[in-house]
Amino acid sequence: MANTTQAPGTAAPVVVxxxxxxxxxxxTALDNVSLTISSGQxxxxxxxxxxxxxxxxxxxxxxxxxxxxxxxxADADCVANARRIKHLxxxxxxxxxxxxxxxxxxxxxxxxxxxxxxxxxRRARIExxxxxxxxxxxxxxxxxxxxxxxxxxxxxxxxxxxxxxVLIFDEPANGLDPQARVEMRELLLQLAASGKTxxxxxxxxxxxxxxxxxxxxxxxxxxxxYGTVDEIGRQVSQRRNVEAQLASGEQTRAAAEIIRRLxxxxxxxVESPTEAAxxxxxELRDVEFSNILxxxxxxxxxxxxxxxxxxxxxxxxxxxxxPPADGEDSPPVPVAAGARx
Ligand SMILES: Nc1ncnc2c1ncn2[C@@H]1O[C@H](COP(=O)(O)OP(=O)(O)OP(=O)(O)O)[C@@H](O)[C@H]1O
Numbered sequence: 196m197a198n199t200t201q202a203p204g205t206a207a208p209v210v211v212x213x214x215x216x217x218x219x220x221x222x223t224a225l226d227n228v229s230l231t232i233s234s235g236q237x238x239x240x241x242x243x244x245x246x247x248x249x250x251x252x253x254x255x256x257x258x259x260x261x262x263x264x265x266x267x268x269a270d271a272d273c274v275a276n277a278r279r280i281k282h283l284x285x286x287x288x289x290x291x292x293x294x295x296x297x298x299x300x301x302x303x304x305x306x307x308x309x310x311x312x313x314x315x316x317r318r319a320r321i322e323x324x325x326x327x328x329x330x331x332x333x334x335x336x337x338x339x340x341x342x343x344x345x346x347x348x349x350x351x352x353x354x355x356x357x358x359x360x361v362l363i364f365d366e367p368a369n370g371l372d373p374q375a376r377v378e379m380r381e382l383l384l385q386l387a388a389s390g391k392t393x394x395x396x397x398x399x400x401x402x403x404x405x406x407x408x409x410x411x412x413x414x415x416x417x418x419x420x421y422g423t424v425d426e427i428g429r430q431v432s433q434r435r436n437v438e439a440q441l442a443s444g445e446q447t448r449a450a451a452e453i454i455r456r457l458x459x460x461x462x463x464x465v466e467s468p469t470e471a472a473x474x475x476x477x478e479l480r481d482v483e484f485s486n487i488l489x490x491x492x493x494x495x496x497x498x499x500x501x502x503x504x505x506x507x508x509x510x511x512x513x514x515x516x517x518p519p520a521d522g523e524d525s526p527p528v529p530v531a532a533g534a535r536x
C-alpha cells in the first residue's frame with residue numbers, strides 16, 4: 196500500500212498514485228511511482244524531456260492503462276471508472292489543436308456542449324469561466340488569432356467549464372514570456388484558493404515550482420524527490436553553502452587558505468578575487484562557523500559579510516538530472532517521507 200495515511204489536521208488526498216508503472220515494450224516510462232495530492236494543493240511534476248510526466252498524466256485522465264499499480268482521483272479508479280474521471284478532471288494537454296474560424300465564445304460553447312451542459316446553463320457558465328481566467332475581453336476574438344499566452348488562458352477556461360475537482364495542466368507555462376508566466380502563476384494560485392486540486396508539469400524549473408505546495412521530481416520514469424521546495428533543497432545538500440565577503444579581492448587567497456585548513460578536506464573552496472569573495476560548502480555547525488570567522492579576523496582579513504546562501508532549487512534539480520555514469524543506476528537521493536522512490 197502507498198503511504199497515503201492522512202495525518203491529523205491535513206486535507207484528504209484527492210489524487211493517489213500507488214506503484215504506478217508503465218512500460219512501452221522494453222522501455223519503462225514510469226517506474227513504481229507513488230505520490231498523493233491533497234485537496235486544494237498544487238503539485239508540480241517536474242522532469243526533463245522524456246521523464247514520464249505526460250505518461251503519468253495520461254494514465255490519470257484515463258487515456259492510458261498502466262502496466263501495473265493504480266491511479267485514483269477522489270473515489271474513482273482511473274482505469275475502471277474512466278467515465279467518472281472525465282467529470283472529476285479538467286485536463287489541458289501541452290498541445291491543443293487549432294480551431295479555425297471559431298470565436299472564443301463559440302469555442303467554449305463547443306466544449307460546454309461536449310460536456311452536455313444544458314444550453315441555458317452553458318451561457319452563464321461560459322461567462323463565469325471567462326471571468327475567472329480574465330479572458331472576457333477576448334470573447335469575440337478568433338481562437339487562431341490569439342497569442343500563446345491568451346490561448347493558454349482559454350485552454351484553462353475550457354477545463355473549468357464542467358467545474359471539475361482536479362485540474363491537470365501539462366506544461367502550462369511553456370513558451371510564455373515572463374509577464375505571462377507571472378499571470379499564469381497568479382491564476383493557478385487563484386484556482387487552488389477556490390478549492391481546486393492542481394497537478395502541473397514542467398520540464399524546466401520555472402517560477403511555477405515556487406507556488407507549488409509539493410514538488411515531485413521525476414527522472415527517467417523514477418520519482419527522485421518529493422516534498423516541499425525547502426525539503427528538496429535540504430535533501431540535495433546536507434552541506435551548507437557559505438560565503439565570506441571581503442573588503443578587498445587581494446585577501447581572497449589568504450582567506451581561502453585559512454578556510455581550507457578549518458573545514459572538511461574534501462570540501463571545495465572557491466576563491467573569487469573579482470568579487471572579493473570566498474565560497475565553500477560545509478557540514479560544520481554554527482559554533483564552528485564563528486571559529487572560522489574569528490580566525491579570519493585574527494589573521495587581519497577584513498570580512499564585511501559572512502553568510503549562508505540558500506540552496507537553489509535549480510541546483511537540486513540539476514544534480515538529480517545528471518545522467519548516471521556508465522553501468523550505474525540513477526544517483527541515490529533520499530526522498531521525503533510519504534513518497535517511495
Ligand atoms: N506511445 C509511446 N510508445 C513508445 N514510447 C513512448 C510512448 N509515449 C511515450 N514514450 C516514451 O516514454 C518516455 C516518457 O515519455 P513522456 O512523454 O511521458 O515524457 P515527458 O516527461 O512528458 O516528456 P516531455 O517533457 O518531452 O513531454 C519517453 O522516453 C518517450 O519516448
